[in-house]
Amino acid sequence: xxxxxxxxxxxxxxxxxxxxxxxxxxxxxxxxxxxxxxxxxxxxxxxxxxxxxxxxxxxxxxxxxxxxxxxxxxxxxxxxxxxxxxxxxxxxxxxxxxxxxxxxxxxxxxxxxxxxxxxxxxxxxxxxxxxxxxxxxxxxxxxxxxxxxxxxxxxxxxxxxxxxxxxxxxxxxxxxxxxxxxxxxxxxxxxxxxxxxxxxxxxxxxxxxxxxxxxxxxxxxxxxxxxxxxxxxxxxxxxxxxxxxxxxxxxxxxxxxxxxxxxxx
Numbered sequence: 089x090x091x092x093x094x095x096x097x098x099x100x101x102x103x104x105x106x107x108x109x110x111x112x113x114x115x116x117x118x119x120x121x122x123x124x125x126x127x128x129x130x131x132x133x134x135x136x137x138x139x140x141x142x143x144x145x146x147x148x149x150x151x152x153x154x155x156x157x158x159x160x161x162x163x164x165x166x167x168x169x170x171x172x173x174x175x176x177x178x179x180x181x182x183x184x185x186x187x188x189x190x191x192x193x194x195x196x197x198x199x200x201x202x203x204x205x206x207x208x209x210x211x212x213x214x215x216x217x218x219x220x221x222x223x224x225x226x227x228x229x230x231x232x233x234x235x236x237x238x239x240x241x242x243x244x245x246x247x248x249x250x251x252x253x254x255x256x257x258x259x260x261x262x263x264x265x266x267x268x269x270x271x272x273x274x275x276x277x278x279x280x281x282x283x284x285x286x287x288x289x290x291x292x293x294x295x296x297x298x299x300x301x302x303x304x305x306x307x308x309x310x311x312x313x314x315x316x317x318x319x320x321x322x323x324x325x326x327x328x329x330x331x332x333x334x335x336x337x338x339x340x341x342x343x344x345x346x347x348x349x350x351x352x353x
Contacts, residue, residue, distance in 0.1 A: 145158060148304045152307050163185055165186050166185060167185045167198075168184050169300055171183050171301045172297065172299045176294035177293065178206075178207060179206070179207055179293075181285070181299070183285060187280075201218060202215065203217075212245060214247070216255060216267050218234075218269060223240060223247055234251065245258070246258040263293075264291060265285065267283055287305070291305070308331045309329070309330070309332075310329065310330050314327040
């Protein structure tokens with residue numbers, strides 16, 4: 089089955105540092121992080137940030153609420169996650185999980201290993217994995233490599249690969265996705281190459297958009313209040329309301345970076 093929304097119950101984590109993790113780490117099952125705004129606005133990406141990084145680590149920016157929300161989903165290698173679905177536009181973006189080489193601390197970390205993008209109205213399908221990018225556009229098939237910078241320009245389609253870094257896919261000039269490649273030392277005993285998916289804030293999705301990332305594109309009503317001591321001395325708790333649903337939030341520790349798009353190292 090395809091996972092298209094994070095399941096409940098959910099454990100939430102509260103943060104007071106800038107958003108977007110510097111390194112992808114595993115966390116508690118379905119853990120969410122709420123990041124409060126800081127005065128250092130220059131380190132924040134502009135607009136609404138929506139991305140999936142590692143193990144899978146999702147980062148959502150809510151500019152109206154001035155909050156950043158992160159959550160992890162622990163699942164099994166081979167599982168397909170529905171990241172974005174827009175039935176009105178005919179757009180589907182899925183990510184398939186891969187597992188680390190071995191367990192660490194009794195946990196097998198999972199990451200996005202393949203991203204599939206389908207644009208029904210354009211008769212376009214794109215598959216991105218850690219080895220190559222394959223574009224199927226009508227009756228044509230284009231193979232692109234991570235080993236070199238390249239550009240593919242077709243009617244209503246632009247695909248730009250930056251060598252061993254990222255690929256930007258733009259359709260009709262109003263839908264864009266950035267997929268980042270994370271390379272690791274091939275002889276590392278645990279870690280593997282993986283992908284990240286970034287959805288820029290200017291995409292023109294319809295109100296019917298949903299999925300693990302898509303469900304947050306239309307910003308919900310969010311309030312965080314009643315900050316109080318938690319069950320552990322170093323972790324405080326708070327209450328968060330999301331569209332009328334009340335959730336408990338706890339404070340955790342994450343590492344963050346200062347680049348413009350969600351890239352883990």
